[in-house]
Amino acid sequence: MTKRSPLILLLASHLFVSGVFSNSIITIENKCNNTIWPVIFSWRSQVSTSGFTLKTGEERAINAPSSWYGLISARTLCSNDSTGNFSCATGDCESGEIECPGTYKWSPVTYVIFRIDDGQINSYIISLEFGYNLPLTVVPSNPACISSGCMVDLNKTCPNDLKEFSRRGLVACKSACRQSASDENCCTNYFKYKQTCKPTPYVQNFDRACPSAYSYPFSGNNSTFTCTNSTDYVITFCPSSIPNTTSSSMAPLPQPKRKFIFVFFIL
Numbered sequence: 001m002t003k004r005s006p007l008i009l010l011l012a013s014h015l016f017v018s019g020v021f022s023n024s025i026i027t028i029e030n031k032c033n034n035t036i037w038p039v040i041f042s043w044r045s046q047v048s049t050s051g052f053t054l055k056t057g058e059e060r061a062i063n064a065p066s067s068w069y070g071l072i073s074a075r076t077l078c079s080n081d082s083t084g085n086f087s088c089a090t091g092d093c094e095s096g097e098i099e100c101p102g103t104y105k106w107s108p109v110t111y112v113i114f115r116i117d118d119g120q121i122n123s124y125i126i127s128l129e130f131g132y133n134l135p136l137t138v139v140p141s142n143p144a145c146i147s148s149g150c151m152v153d154l155n156k157t158c159p160n161d162l163k164e165f166s167r168r169g170l171v172a173c174k175s176a177c178r179q180s181a182s183d184e185n186c187c188t189n190y191f192k193y194k195q196t197c198k199p200t201p202y203v204q205n206f207d208r209a210c211p212s213a214y215s216y217p218f219s220g221n222n223s224t225f226t227c228t229n230s231t232d233y234v235i236t237f238c239p240s241s242i243p244n245t246t247s248s249s250m251a252p253l254p255q256p257k258r259k260f261i262f263v264f265f266i267l
Contacts (some may be wrong), residue, residue, distance in 0.1 A: 036134070037098060091134040111126070128154075128175065131174040
């Protein structure tokens with residue numbers, strides 16, 4: 001683990017005592033017809049759990065500390081095999097257990113990525129960059145902030161060559177980049193620029209259904225939302241509707257910020 005200098009530790013202690021740090025409570029709700037297994041993966045700071053079971057109608061609150069940077073997703077169709085190894089049809093973190101410690105393997109699921117208290121603001125994004133498995137909404141507690149979501153069942157409109165199946169049938173819709181990893185689909189090498197990276201029909205399928213979600217690097221600047229510190233959030237999987245929102249001072253981040261966020265998606 002990287003050592004922290006005494007100066008950094010002293011500064012961190014001062015900020016904590018002075019109350020500059022601000023955490024958020026993130027509540028995860030399951031309104032799906034089946035049990036889900038949420039994943040909470042952290043790049044910076046840590047939360048109390050990295051994975052758990054959530055039956056239909058249940059919810060669980062997670063304390064996201066100041067400076068937390070991480071993602072939340074949901075695994076589906078999970079079970080233990082005869083040896084006790086735990087695995088899931090979608091979103092499996094390959095840990096062999098309900099918790100997801102260690103590194104994270106990207107898979108075709110619906111992600112929510114958070115930065116808590118980053119420059120005195122919170123930001124979040126719903127990402128379909130790798131694919132989709134469940135509809136969800138993100139609702140901030142601050143009434144001045146904007147709720148967002150991807151509520152359409154993209155599995156129903158998924159092109160045949162992007163469909164992901166398990167023994168129980170269709171379970172997810174992969175992104176074109178996840179499927180083929182070509183430069184054109186992944187916006188790499190020659191296609192890494194806005195002038196050359198154009199939305200493919202696959203990307204357009206995601207964009208039309210969930211315009212506020214991030215699906216490829218240059219799909220616009222309306223998929224990243226910010227809010228003030230100390231805002232709590234409710235993430236609902238399989239919601240019935242998106243609550244009314246206000247057009248407020250919380251606006252999508254400008255395009256340069258969006259480019260930066262794409263960089264940390266591929267860590």
